[in-house]
Amino acid sequence: DDEEIESYVEDCDNDDDGNNNSDTSKDDPTYIEKKTINFSRIKFNERKIKARYQKPNDLISDGILEINHIKKHHQKLYQILETNNCLRDFVYPELSDSIGLNERERGFVRDYILYGKATVPEERSQNRNFYDSLISFLKQLQIIWKSKSYQERSETINEKSYSHQVVKPIMDFTLHNINNVESRYDGHPSEATQRRNAGEDGPIRYPDLFSYKEHEKHAINIAFIHGEISNGPFVEINAQHLKHISNDKIRLGKFAKDNLSYYQFFIDDFDSEDLEGDLYEFQNTMLHFHHDKMDIYLMDYELDPFYRMCLVKSFDLPLTKSQNIHETIERVIKLLNIIISMNQIAERNTRIIDNIDNIVAVMSRENRIPERSNVILTNATPYVLAAHH
Structure with missing residues (x-):
């Protein structure tokens, strides 16, 4: 009914034809349809959503919109989005498992699996790093x-x-050609989460893994990959294990959201449209390992002010050999193609971090860093402290 829908959304200023709907009567049967016809222009009522979804284990309460989570836990909202053809706004192109390795590289993989050795193609012999990483x-x-x-x-x-045994080799190949990045495994706290409240007073949380790049000028670490491992690959499937998987997915979303928010606060201090544009191209990658699967999510600002979280690939890892060796080879090639796609995203994200670092360095040299009242006062931003003394 109208009241239920109004608890989720507020007026959209325009319909798909650009017509202003501000004078549309609520008695008009097309009123609700016009309000929700295009999700990209829906303004969610944040106050009502906060009151309705203030739960510790709910992505929506953290401003994270992930369509499978909404479908499972918020069916009424999902129905509204589906009815008004809004689901397309939650879709991101699936990562390809058929594009990545060229024919000679695929032949190299086949030979190596079949015979335990293979010849590096001459045209790629100069790129020893790629083949050394592939062989490893x-x-x-x-x-x-x-x-x-x-x-x-x-x-x-x-x-x-x-x-x-499994996750680290995948990460190593994902990052094989990316310089000056660090990876941490089980036991290292997330900097962005720890500084969630614009200081050193946020919760201490430990991702199972994350990779980051440091802003050299300002000693702040920006993660671009987060990962969670939900037990071993062959654990018994029961209610407790399924709960673990669900909780880890939520943890992943929160880590990525904290990271984007942390980066946003950092960039806001410079009041630069160039920096804002770069940030909106940034896609935080999340890897979720459960059973023998690897789920890959991306998070971005496409639905700003909310955080869009999209499942872009779910893949069964080749942890055991099939009796049909050629079937195993094809599964390995598909996995390598997926990893190459992740590598391309990681490369793009690290270039964005480097570009932002360079722009900030130029602004610092030219004394174009504005004084702002909403700075993040942390040990990681000495340039801000100096500017306000």
Whole structure:
């Protein structure tokens, strides 16, 4: 009914034809339709959403919109979005598992898996880093294929073992050609979450893994990949395990949201449209490992002021060899294509971080850093403290 819908959305100023709807009567049967016809122009009533969804384990309460979460936990809102053809605003192109390696590189992978060795193509011999990283990844796959624990699908493979044996090689190949980045595994707190409240008083949370790049001029670390591992790959599926998976997905969303928000606060201090434009191109990658799957999410500002979280690929990892070796080879090639897609996103994100760092450096040299009242007073921003003394 109208009251239920109004608890979610406020007026849109224009319909799809650009006509102003401000004088439309609420008795008009098209009123609600005009209000919600295009999600990109819907203004959610933030006060009412906060009151309705103030729950610790709800993505919406953190301003994160992820369509599968909405469909499962907020069916009324999902129906509204579906009825008004708004679901397309939550869709991001799926990462390809068929584009990445060229034919000679695919041949290299086939030979290596079949014979344990392969010849580096001459035209790529100058790019030894790529092939060294690829060989290292394939060697690790062969190690786990020969492992009795993996062959027997043992529940004794826990998160830490899985992290070292499978997740880290995937991360290493994802970042193989990206310089001056760091990765942390289980036990290192998220800087963005710890400084969530514009200082050193945020909650201390530990992602299972994250990769970041440091802003050299201002000693602030900006993450671009977060990951969670929900138990080992062959753990018994029960209610407790499924709850763990659900909670880790929410943790991932919150880590990425904190990271984008943290970066936004940093950039806002410079009051530069160029910096804002770069930030809106940034896509925080989230990797969720559960069972033998890898789910890949991206988070961006496409639905600003909310944070859009999109599942862009769910893939079954080749943790064991199939009896049909050629089927196994094709699965490995698909995984490598997905990793190459993740590498391209990581490259783009680190270029954005570098570009922002360079713009800020120029502004600093030219004394074009404005004084603002809403600065983040942390140890990570000495230039701000100096500007206000």
